[in-house]
Amino acid sequence: MSRTLDEANREITRVREMPYGLARSQAAERQVRLVDAEGPDAARAYALGTLVEAYQWGGEVDRSFVAFARLLRWWDEHPEHFDAHDTHGMFWSFKWMISGLADFPTVPAEQIDRTLADMERRYALAGNGMDAVVYERFAWARQRGAADVEDAYQAWIATPRDDFSQCEACDPGDRAAWLIATDRVEEGIRLIERTLTENPSCASEPADMLSYLAEAYLDTGRPRDAARAHRQAVAALAQAESDMVGARGRRVRLLARGGQVDRALRAIEADQQYLTGGDTPYSRLAFGRLVGSATHVLREAGHGERAVRLTAVPAATVAELDDWLRAQVDALAAQFDARNGTPSESESVARAWSARPAADALDLDVLPRGLATATPGGPSLSAPLDAGLLDGLA
Numbered sequence: 001m002s003r004t005l006d007e008a009n010r011e012i013t014r015v016r017e018m019p020y021g022l023a024r025s026q027a028a029e030r031q032v033r034l035v036d037a038e039g040p041d042a043a044r045a046y047a048l049g050t051l052v053e054a055y056q057w058g059g060e061v062d063r064s065f066v067a068f069a070r071l072l073r074w075w076d077e078h079p080e081h082f083d084a085h086d087t088h089g090m091f092w093s094f095k096w097m098i099s100g101l102a103d104f105p106t107v108p109a110e111q112i113d114r115t116l117a118d119m120e121r122r123y124a125l126a127g128n129g130m131d132a133v134v135y136e137r138f139a140w141a142r143q144r145g146a147a148d149v150e151d152a153y154q155a156w157i158a159t160p161r162d163d164f165s166q167c168e169a170c171d172p173g174d175r176a177a178w179l180i181a182t183d184r185v186e187e188g189i190r191l192i193e194r195t196l197t198e199n200p201s202c203a204s205e206p207a208d209m210l211s212y213l214a215e216a217y218l219d220t221g222r223p224r225d226a227a228r229a230h231r232q233a234v235a236a237l238a239q240a241e242s243d244m245v246g247a248r249g250r251r252v253r254l255l256a257r258g259g260q261v262d263r264a265l266r267a268i269e270a271d272q273q274y275l276t277g278g279d280t281p282y283s284r285l286a287f288g289r290l291v292g293s294a295t296h297v298l299r300e301a302g303h304g305e306r307a308v309r310l311t312a313v314p315a316a317t318v319a320e321l322d323d324w325l326r327a328q329v330d331a332l333a334a335q336f337d338a339r340n341g342t343p344s345e346s347e348s349v350a351r352a353w354s355a356r357p358a359a360d361a362l363d364l365d366v367l368p369r370g371l372a373t374a375t376p377g378g379p380s381l382s383a384p385l386d387a388g389l390l391d392g393l394a
Contacts, residue, residue: 002038002039002040003034003038003039003040003043004040005040005042005043008031008034008035008040008043008046008047009043009046011031012028012031012043012046012047012050015027015028015031015050015054016050016053020054020057020058020059020241020242021058021059022058024054024058025051025054025055025058025060025063027054028047028050028051028053028054028055029051031047031050031051032044032047032048032051032067034047035047041078041081042081044074044081045071045074045075045081045082045083045086045089045090046085046086048067048068048070048071048074049071049086049089049090049093051064051067052064052067052068052071052093052096053089053093055067056093056096056100057203057241057242059242059243059279060279061096061100061103061279061280062100062104062280064093064096064097064100065097065100065101068093068094068096068097071090071093072090075087075090087126088163091122091123091126091128091132091164092132092164094119094122094123094132095119095132095135095136095164097115097119098112098115098116098119098136098139098140099136099139100280101115102139102140102143102144102282103279103280103281103282103283104280104281104282105281105282105332105335105336105338105339106339107339108339109144109339109340109341112140116133116136116137116140119132119133119136120133123164128162128163128164129159129160129161129162129163129164129165130159130162131156131159131160131161131162131164131165132162132164132165132166134152134155134156134159135156135159135165135166135174137152137155137156138152138153138155138156139174142178143282143340144336144339144340144341144342144344145340145342145343145344145345145347146342150182153178157175167200167202167205168198168200169195169200169201169202169204169205169206169209170202170204170205170208172191172192172194172195172200172209173192173195173200173204173205173206173208173209173212175188175191176188176189176191176192176195176209176212176213177208177209177212179191180212180215180216185216185219185220186220188212188216189213189216189217189220192209192210192212192213192216193213195209196209196210196213203240203241203242204240204241204242204244204247205236205240206232206233206236207233207236207237207239207240207244207247208240208244208246208247210229210230210232210233210236210247211230211233211237211246211247211250211251211254212250213229213233214226214227214229214230214233214250214251214254215250215253215254217229218254218257218258218358218360218362219358221359221360223258223358223360223361223362223363224363226254226258226362227362227363227364230251230254230255230362230364231364233247233251234251237251242279243274243277243278243279243283245274245278245283245284245286245287245290246286246287246290248267248271248274248287248290249274249286249287249289249290249291250290251267252264252267252268252271252290252291252294253290253291253293253294253297253355254362255267255294255362256293256294256295256297256298256357257294257297257355257356257357257358257362258357258358258360258361258362259357259358259361259362260362260364261298261301261303261306263364264294264298265298265306265308265318268291268294268295268308268310268321269308269309269310271287272310272311272312272313273312274287275287275288275291275310275312275313275325275328276312276313281332281335281336282336284328284332285329285332285333285336285345288325288328288329288332289329289333289348289349289352290352291321291325292322292325292326292329292349292352292353293352293353293355294355295318295319295321295322295325296322296352296353296354296355297355297356297357298318298322299318299319299322301357303318304317304318304319304322305317305318305319306318308321326349326353329349329352330346330349332345333345333346333348333349334346
């Protein structure tokens with residue numbers, strides 16, 4: 001017996017309430033099969049959108065491309081079967097497709113450019129704002145090391161926010177990351193500090209911005225503030241979704257550069273699955289490059305023979321892991337550079353393996369009570385955390 005639209009929507013909604021992972025993805029697949037076999041057609045957009053999201057956040061980004069292509073084709077053929085929620089979800093998912101395609105070096109740059117152009121065309125036809133399009137153009141320029149990336153950044157921050165903008169946590173986090181990466185560190189720090197006073201929260205924040213803030217504090221001579229931000233980043237990371245390889249890798253690099261050798265090694269061991277796994281090839285490159293920066297620092301400081309307990313990597317010491325990581329990320333970087341037509345990724349790898357210890361040691365043995373502010377009366381982070389929560393992680 002075929003389901004009514006209300007019955008189908010209720011079952012699909014129950015899938016959306018499941019935690020991301022294999023079980024949710026399989027349940028979403030089942031809902032798409034049921035709609036395909038029995039209808040109703042009016043539930044197909046909701047089912048396909050649910051499947052796209054399940055793949056995207058459940059560690060199967062590559063599978064989301066085909067599901068999204070089906071969703072887009074259904075929109076072209078039968079827009080009358082999309083309600084307001086379905087329509088918004090489809091246009092929102094377009095953003096995931098751009099970043100997802102860019103994370104696979106086998107996807108040609110021309111295909112990513114065409115997809116971006118199609119996104120812009122469809123947004124314009126629908127009367128949507130252009131903030132998401134301009135942001136994705138900046139993110140793609142940043143990833144491939146385009147000469148006009150700063151122009152793309154300025155175009156993004158000059159574009160008004162709209163219904164398809166990044167959330168109010170991700171937006172300033174990404175701006176601050178670019179500012180810090182381009183030697184505008186104090187400006188990036190101030191932006192993150194202002195944002196944290198608003199208690200931002202989403203799938204990746206505030207864990208991501210806190211990891212940037214901790215490193216920025218350490219590099220600007222504020223080790224106590226770095227320790228506070230680091231501990232909060234670790235606590236936030238436990239609540240985040242997706243693989244979060246950037247925040248995890250920055251944690252390892254911070255610990256190594258801050259002289260916390262034992263903690264750095266424990267962090268590597270705790271997150272070792274991302275050395276060979278991760279949601280995408282770019283995730284593996286990003287994590288490997290960050291951890292490689294840490295192993296380089298540790299090795300140069302005389303810790304090359306320290307043992308590291310790994311199961312999926314043929315390395316038993318810091319030096320062996322350092323060598324293995326360099327070979328892995330060099331190969332991945334070369335693949336991305338060939339696709340992108342720039343040496344950007346290989347240059348970034350070279351910078352990672354030239355990292356130096358921080359000028360100030362990171363003291364994590366005593367949990368600081370307060371956080372010094374950048375300016376008198378400026379923002380501070382929240383109250384002290386229970387140190388026991390972070391045992392073995394911080």
